[in-house]
Amino acid sequence: MRTPSRSPADGARAPGRWSRLGATGLGAWLGGLIGGFLVVGVTLMLKAGMDLVARQDTGLVVVVPLVGLGLAVLVLQGLGRSAAPARDGQPSSSPAWRTFPRDAARADISGDVVESAGQEERFPWRLAPIRAAAILATVGLGAAMGTEAPAAYLGVAAGACLGDRGQKWRRLLRPAALAGGAAGIGALMGIALVGTAFMLEIGRRRRAPLSVERVLAALIGGFIGWGIDRTFGLSLIRLVVPREPPASFVQAAVTALFIGAASGAISSVAAMAVYRAKTSRACPALRFALGGAATAATALLLARIAAPSAAVGPGGGAILWAESASAPPVTLLAVCLLRAAATTAAMAAGGCGGVFIPFLAVGDLAGRVFAPALDVGNDLAGAAGAAGGIAGGYRLPFTAAAMVLGVGGPPRATLTCLATIVVAASAGASAQAVLEKLRLLLRPKRRASSH
Numbered sequence: 001m002r003t004p005s006r007s008p009a010d011g012a013r014a015p016g017r018w019s020r021l022g023a024t025g026l027g028a029w030l031g032g033l034i035g036g037f038l039v040v041g042v043t044l045m046l047k048a049g050m051d052l053v054a055r056q057d058t059g060l061v062v063v064v065p066l067v068g069l070g071l072a073v074l075v076l077q078g079l080g081r082s083a084a085p086a087r088d089g090q091p092s093s094s095p096a097w098r099t100f101p102r103d104a105a106r107a108d109i110s111g112d113v114v115e116s117a118g119q120e121e122r123f124p125w126r127l128a129p130i131r132a133a134a135i136l137a138t139v140g141l142g143a144a145m146g147t148e149a150p151a152a153y154l155g156v157a158a159g160a161c162l163g164d165r166g167q168k169w170r171r172l173l174r175p176a177a178l179a180g181g182a183a184g185i186g187a188l189m190g191i192a193l194v195g196t197a198f199m200l201e202i203g204r205r206r207r208a209p210l211s212v213e214r215v216l217a218a219l220i221g222g223f224i225g226w227g228i229d230r231t232f233g234l235s236l237i238r239l240v241v242p243r244e245p246p247a248s249f250v251q252a253a254v255t256a257l258f259i260g261a262a263s264g265a266i267s268s269v270a271a272m273a274v275y276r277a278k279t280s281r282a283c284p285a286l287r288f289a290l291g292g293a294a295t296a297a298t299a300l301l302l303a304r305i306a307a308p309s310a311a312v313g314p315g316g317g318a319i320l321w322a323e324s325a326s327a328p329p330v331t332l333l334a335v336c337l338l339r340a341a342a343t344t345a346a347m348a349a350g351g352c353g354g355v356f357i358p359f360l361a362v363g364d365l366a367g368r369v370f371a372p373a374l375d376v377g378n379d380l381a382g383a384a385g386a387a388g389g390i391a392g393g394y395r396l397p398f399t400a401a402a403m404v405l406g407v408g409g410p411p412r413a414t415l416t417c418l419a420t421i422v423v424a425a426s427a428g429a430s431a432q433a434v435l436e437k438l439r440l441l442l443r444p445k446r447r448a449s450s451h
Contacts, residue, residue, distance in 0.1 A: 020213060027172030028179035028217040031159030032224035035180025036187050038158045039151045040228060042132065043188060043236050046147055049140030054312040061142070061308040062299045065346075066292050068141025072134040073350040076106040077284045080130055096126040107134065107352040108278055109153040110202075113181060118208030120160055120177035121170070128157035134352035139313070143295070144342035145353025146314035147188060147237070152199065152354075155184030155221075178203075178214060179221030186225025188236050191406030195222035197399040198356075237357065238316060239403070240364060240386060244377035245412035251376065252416045255384060258370050260392075260423025263363035263385040267393025268428035270340035270362060272435060274355050277348035284350055291349025298342040306335050314354075315339050315361020322368055323378065329369045336365035356394050363389020363424075380413050384420040391421040392428030400424075 053064050081094045082102050100106050101124075109131055116123040135150045159180030163173025178199055186195025196218040200210065208214065229236070246252035280287060302311035302318070306325070309317035318339055322332060343358040367385020371378045383404070390400035404417040 021216065023171045024175040024213040024216050025220065027159075027163065027175035028220035029224070030172065031155075031162055031176025031217075032179040032183035032221040034162055035155030035158040035176075035221070036183030036225045036228045038180075039155050039184030039225075040187050040232075040234065040236070042135070042154055043147050043151060044234075045136065046140045046150070047236065049136070050142050050313040053142035054309040054317050056308070058300070058303045058308050061303060061311050062296050065142040065144070065299065065312070066296060068137045068139075068143055069292060069295065069346060069349045069351050070288065071137035071141075072107070072352050073284055073288050075130060075134045075137065076350065076352065080106055098127070098130050100127065103281075105278060106131075107347075107350055109135070109352060110149045110354065113149075113152050113156055114202055114205050116156070116160075116177075117203030117206045118174075118214075120156065120174045121164070123156055123160040123177060125157040125160040125164065128154060128161075131352060138346070138351040139353045142312040143346040143351050143353065144298075144311070144314065144339065144358060145346050145351050146355060146357030147353070148185060148198075148356040149354025150352075151184035151188045152181040152202075155180035155182070175213065175217035175220075178217040179224070182218045182221030183225035183228070186222040187228045187234065188225070189239070189403065189406075190226065190229045190235065190237070191403060192219075192222040192226035193402040194399060194406060195225045197222075197402040198396065201396050201398050238319075239407050240319070240379055240382045241407050242377070242380040242383040242409040242413035242417065244380055245410035246376060246380070246416055251374065252412060252419070255370075255374050255376050255380070256416055256419035256423055258374060259367040259381060259384045260388045260420040261427045262370065263366040263388030263420070264392025264424030264427030265431040266336065266340060266366050267359045267362050267389040267424075268431040269435065270344060270359065271355070271393040271395075271428075272432060273340075273344045274347050277344055280348065288349050291345050291347070291351075294345035295342065295349055298338050298345060302335065302338050302342070305331060305338070310335060310339075311342065314343075314357040315364075319361055319364050319382065322365060322382075329372060332365055332369045336362055336369065339365060356390065356396075359389040359393035360386045361389075362393070363387070380409075380416065383407065383409070383413070384417045387417045388420045388424030388427075392424035392431075395425075395428065397421050397425045 080098050156177045159176035163176045182195040182199040185198045186192050199218050299311040307321045310321045340362045363385040364382040367381040371381035387400045387404050391397040400421045
C-alpha cells in the first residue's frame with residue numbers, strides 16, 4: 001500500500017507559518033517593551049510640564065504655550081532640513097536625523113504612522129529625536145494638543161529602530177514597530193485593547209492588511225502597555241467612568257441620539273479644520289503668526305469664561321472644571337467650541353502633537369451640554385460624548401468601542417455609550433459630506449478659456 005506523498009510546498013507551509021508567528025511574537029515582545037517604556041518616560045515629562053503650566057496665572061497660561069509653539073517651529077523648520085535632490089548620482093550630505101522628505105509636513109507625526117502601516121521598514125525613525133524635541137516643546141509647555149500621537153509615533157519609532165539593526169533583525173522590524181505603537185497607546189490609556197484597536201484601525205486608512213501576524217503583534221503590544229500601566233500605577237490619562245445608567249430605554253435612545261449627533265458633528269468639523277491646518281503649505285512664519293494669535297485669543301477666552309487650567313493641554317483641565325463648576329449649558333458649549341478652536345490654532349501654528357485626546361475632551365464637553373435637558377448624569381453624558389468625539393472626529397469607532405468597554409460602568413450605561421458611537425460616526429460622516437458639498441458650491445468656477 002502506497003502512502004500519499006507530500007509536495008515540498010505542503011511540507012514547508014506549516015513550518016513557515018509557525019516560523020513567522022515566532023518571529024512576530026519575539027519582535028512584538030521586544031518592540032512593545034522598548035516602545036512602551038520610552039513612551040511612558042516621555043509622557044511623564046509631558047504631564048509634568050502641563051501640570052506646571054496649568055498652575056500658573058492667566059498671563060503665563062497664555063504666553064508659555066506660545067513660547068512652546070515657537071520653539072517647536074524653530075526646531076522643525078530651523079534645525080530641520082529638506083532633502084536636496086541627488087546630484088551626479090550622489091545622495092544628499094545632510095544628516096538623516098534632521099533631513100525631511102521634500103514637501104513633507106514636518107509636524108505631522110500621525111502621517112508617518114499611517115503612511116508606513118504595513119510597511120514599517122519605511123518609517124523614518126531617524127527623525128524621532130528632532131520630533132521628540134518639538135513634541136516636548138509643544139505638548140510639554142501646554143499647547144492644546146494631545147499625547148496619543150506622540151505615544152504612537154515614538155513607540156513605532158522605537159520598534160523600527162530595533163528592527164533596523166541589520167539583516168538578521170529585519171524579520172522583527174514590522175511586528176516590533178506595530179507593537180511599540182500599540183504598547184505606547186495601551187500604556188497611555190491604561191486599556192490594552194485601545195492600543196491594539198488604535199494601531200490596527202489607523203493602519204486601515206492605508207489599507208494595511210489585518211493578517212494574523214499584525215493582529216498578534218498589536219495584541220501583544222497593547223497588553224504589554226497595559227501591563228506597564230498596571231505594574232507602576234501610572235494613570236497617565238483620566239477617563240470618565242459612567243456611574244448612573246439611564247432610567248429607561250427611551251432615555252438611553254434619546255441620550256445616544258442627541259449626544260452622538262452633537263459630539264460627532266462638532267468633532268468632525270474640528271477634524272476638517274485641523275486637517276487643513278496641518279496640510280497647509282503657507283510660510284511657517286505666517287502660520288505661526290496667525291495660529292499663535294488664535295492660540296492666545298482662545299486661551300484668554302477660556303481663562304475668562306472657565307479657568308486658566310481649562311486653556312492648558314489637550315483638555316483635561318477643561319473637563320475637571322466642568323465637573324466642579326456646575327456651569328450652564330451655554331457656557332459648556334462655548335468652552336467646547338473654544339477647545340476645538342484651540343487645537344486647530346495650535347496645529348495651524350506648527351505645533352507637534354495629537355488630536356485624539358483633544359477630540360475626546362471636545363466630545364466630553366459636548367455631551368455635558370445636554371445632560372440637564374436629558375436628565376442624565378454628567379458622568380454618563382461626558383463618557384458618551386467622549387466616545388462620540390473619537391468616533392466622529394478621529395474616525396476610530398472600534399477604538400472608541402474598546403475604550404467604552406475598557407472603562408466599564410453599569411451595563412445600560414455601556415450600551416448607551418456604544419449606541420452613541422454609532423450615531424456619532426454617522427453624524428461625523430454626514431457633517432463632512434455637507435461641508436464638502438458647500439465647499440464645492442462656494443468655490444469660484446474657473447472661466448473657460450476661449451480659443
